[in-house]
Amino acid sequence: LARAGIAVLAVDRDPLTAEVARANAEALGLADLIEVRCADVTEIDTSPYDAVFVDPARRGGRGRIFDPEAYSPPLSWATAAALKAPRAALKIAPGVPHEAIGPEAEAEWISDGGDVKEAVLWFGEGFAPGAFRATLLPSGATLTAPAPLPAPPVGPVGRYLYEPDGAVIRAHLVADLVERCGGRLVDETIAYVTSDVPYSSPYVSGYEITDQLPFNMKKLKALLRERQVGVLTVKKRGSAVEPEELRRRMKLSGPGSATVFLTRVAGAPTMLIGHPLG
Incomplete structure (x- = not known):
């Protein structure tokens, strides 16, 4: 603000912080515009x-x-x-x-x-x-x-899954994204959006879902071995499983890659497997 020519009153009750602020103002040649008050x-x-x-x-x-x-x-x-x-x-x-x-x-x-x-x-x-x-x-x-937005619809997992940016989730704007993509939530308590048609937006990361399984480590391990998946990205919402622990138990090997989502669908612990769009 001072660099823009605006007079500034800076207040902090910590004496050391106030002294540092004064020194910075002097060093920048802005002391005539910045009054630092320890109060x-x-x-x-x-x-x-x-x-x-x-x-x-x-x-x-x-x-x-x-x-x-x-x-x-x-x-x-x-x-x-x-x-x-x-x-x-x-x-x-x-x-x-x-x-x-x-x-x-x-x-x-x-x-x-x-x-x-x-x-x-x-x-x-x-x-x-x-x-x-x-x-x-x-x-x-x-x-x-x-704010507030109406509650978004909830429904089955479609071909595509969208992970909203953290700022969108914190701002409670997931419902706005659901409306924009014509989709639905996979669970009323989980910020994953799904739809049957692809949707591109800077506010989400999109994935194509190839498999949906009830939560079962053995079934997931068998599927990944069959697909020769050696690189696995693990994402989770509403699951207590730690990604590193899951990767360790999968004993991955092969040239393929995949993304697995550990989440809940209609309240049930679920694994969704897919890959990023684009």
Whole structure:
């Protein structure tokens, strides 16, 4: 912000962090635009400012903090501060409960290479209060929908299976993908989407399913031996089996490759075997 010529007040109650921030501002030649204040930010009146950005401490002495009200500063204070400013952005943990997110913000989950890295609450002009958004990096593809969406249909496994990006799952936008591809969930509690026709989207990884088996290690091992599968990718949702343990027990050998999904279909432990589309 300071590099763009904007005057910034930076607040942190940790003296060492404040000193490092001052040193960085000096080193970058921005000290005239950045005021660093060692203070409790909850005692700062944010109403005179054009924008507010809050990156609360989400770790304590015992590790990661899951309760947003235990953040430093708490999410409730950050939200109140955001509502006093024309624009605001609040960083939150990607796993924050959706019920902790107020209706005043647009909530965005951001993934990088499929791994969910960040979540941000946006306030002000240009954002849709109550909407949920998933943004994928490095492509920049972004998907948004009002929340909550209606529950998607559930049905049998079709020829194709789609694994939504983690940001889409965190943003509860799987139902939007189901509608877009004309598909259904394989189980009401599992974020795997299936359809009978191929579908291409940056928000999913697609697979063609060749086999569906009840969960049975011996049957899977026999099928993989018959197909001469030497390279096996194991994915799971709703299964306690560890991928490395499964690969070890399969004793793989051969030139072929396959992907196995350990999941539930209509509540039943199931193995789906296939290969990536494209």
